[in-house]
Amino acid sequence: MGLTSNNTLVPAVLAAVALFAGTVWLWPRLARRGWRSVSGRIGLLLATQLLIFVSVGLVANQAFGFYASWADLFGRENDQGVVVDHTPGDRSSGPLRVTEIGGVPGRSGFRPSSVGQVQKVDIIGPTSHIASPAYVYLPPEYFQERYRTRTFPASVVLTGYPGTARALVDKLHYPRTALQLTKDGRMRPMILVMLRPTVAPPRDTECADVPDGPQTETFFAKDLPEAVTAHYRVGRERGSWGIIGDSTGGYCALKLAMHHPQVYAAGAGLSPYYKAPVDATTGDLFQGDKKLRNRANLWWCLKHLPAPDTSLLVTSSKVGEKNYKDTLKFIERVKATETTRISSIILESGGHNFNTWRREIPATLEWVSGRLSGR
Structure with missing residues (x-):
């Protein structure tokens, strides 16, 4: 899926929304003091923030056209051959x-x-x-x-x-x-x-x-x-x-x-x-x-x-x-x-x-x- 494609953006947004809802739903179960509960809360928060960050980045990239492809984003464009x-x-x-x-x-x-x-x-x-x-x-x-x-x-x-x-x-x-x-x-x-x-x-x-x-x-x-x-x-x-x-x-x-x-x-x-x-x-x-x-x-x-x-x-x-x-x-x-x-x-x-x-x-x-x- 291309960096600027809606096929990339829509799943990222849906995943962020689903993870946010899941975090709210599971939070009472993770409210204990044990290391597993603490680790679970940290993991859910980090994952939710990461997906929100990715979604916002994809939206901004589509709106302002910073990068055209994944290769462009990671600096791997090398199409400089001349014929x-x-x-x-x-x-x-x-x-x-x-x-x-x-x-x-x-x-x-x-x-x-x-x-x-x-x-x-x-x-x-x-x-x-x-x-x-x-x-x-x-x-x-x-x-x-x-x-x-x-x-x-x-x-x-x-x-x-x-x-x-x-x-x-x-x-x-x-x-x-x-x-x-x-x-x-x-x-x-x-x-x-x-x-x-x-x-x-x-x-x-x-x-x-x-x-x-x-x-x-x-x-x-x-x-x-x-x-x-x-x-x-x-x-x-x-x-x-x-x-x-x-x-x-x-x-x-x-x-x-x-x-x-x-x-x-x-x-x-x-x-x-x-x-x-x-x-x-x-x-x-x-x-x-x-x-x-x-x-x-x-x-x-x-x-x-x-x-x-x-x-x-x-x-x-x-x-x-x-x-x-x-x-x-x-x-x-x-x-x-x-x-x-x-x-x-x-x-x-x-x-x-x-x-x-x-x-x-x-x-x-x-x-x-x-x-x-x-x-």
Whole structure:
């Protein structure tokens, strides 16, 4: 049974309820002072608390998408093999392969030309040698005859760490929200490429090119846009790509837009931070290289590097987010530049969670769409 499956959650909850009821029922029989009665009481209490803890953990994991599988939870993911087959004209091979095709969750109808389509794909980077699964949302217009020669803008959408790409579809509702915004005339049709920044699990690379390690920045700045553009009708001109992310993904979105403005014309960070941490999940990202460490610090970049020609969006809340003061400071730093544009969403209150980001996503998609080109 999968970690995120209801077939796992429901038995765990039922077992916790049954054990709690059993504890209440048996407690009078175990009220004596003998070692057996004491041991029984201790055992029942520990078992009940353990099952309650497991049940709450499973519910939280389903709600927030921390881990996708048991292997992910215990750090045993090792699917990093790379096989690249290049057959001209064959879209079943190459740097992007479609593995599953489905509809937009929460929207009735099966015709792609009316509700769009969500494709699960494998993206294989020939330069970075990184392979990662992703979900691609194609808007209804992509399948309509009158748009058959049109190219579309695209945005990368990133989770936090560790995150699950599927949560962007099922929990944060990016495809459903984009579909509704387009129908309402609030944004142009846009392709979304949804994945997590943890492309070398279980390590958190903070979207950096790690010396003698995963070349994550190269994957997002070069391999991914090239693979998607070669497979789908995405615009090839400058200004065709945006990038959005929450938490760690938000930091990555800002950094990639600042470092690669020729690729990403807009970068939106939902609840981002502005400097790459170094901790147990990241390992030694920079191997003592001061230049790499400085480059991963967005404060340093704003002060010491030419301001990039890109548009940035940052979000926070006055109550509930730890990044509020840093976000206000970041806005002022960017405003002081001549070529980088900055926008913000500041909520009165909202924690670092899915509910807050769902409140920010519609305005974010509308903002990104307005800053990208497409023909």
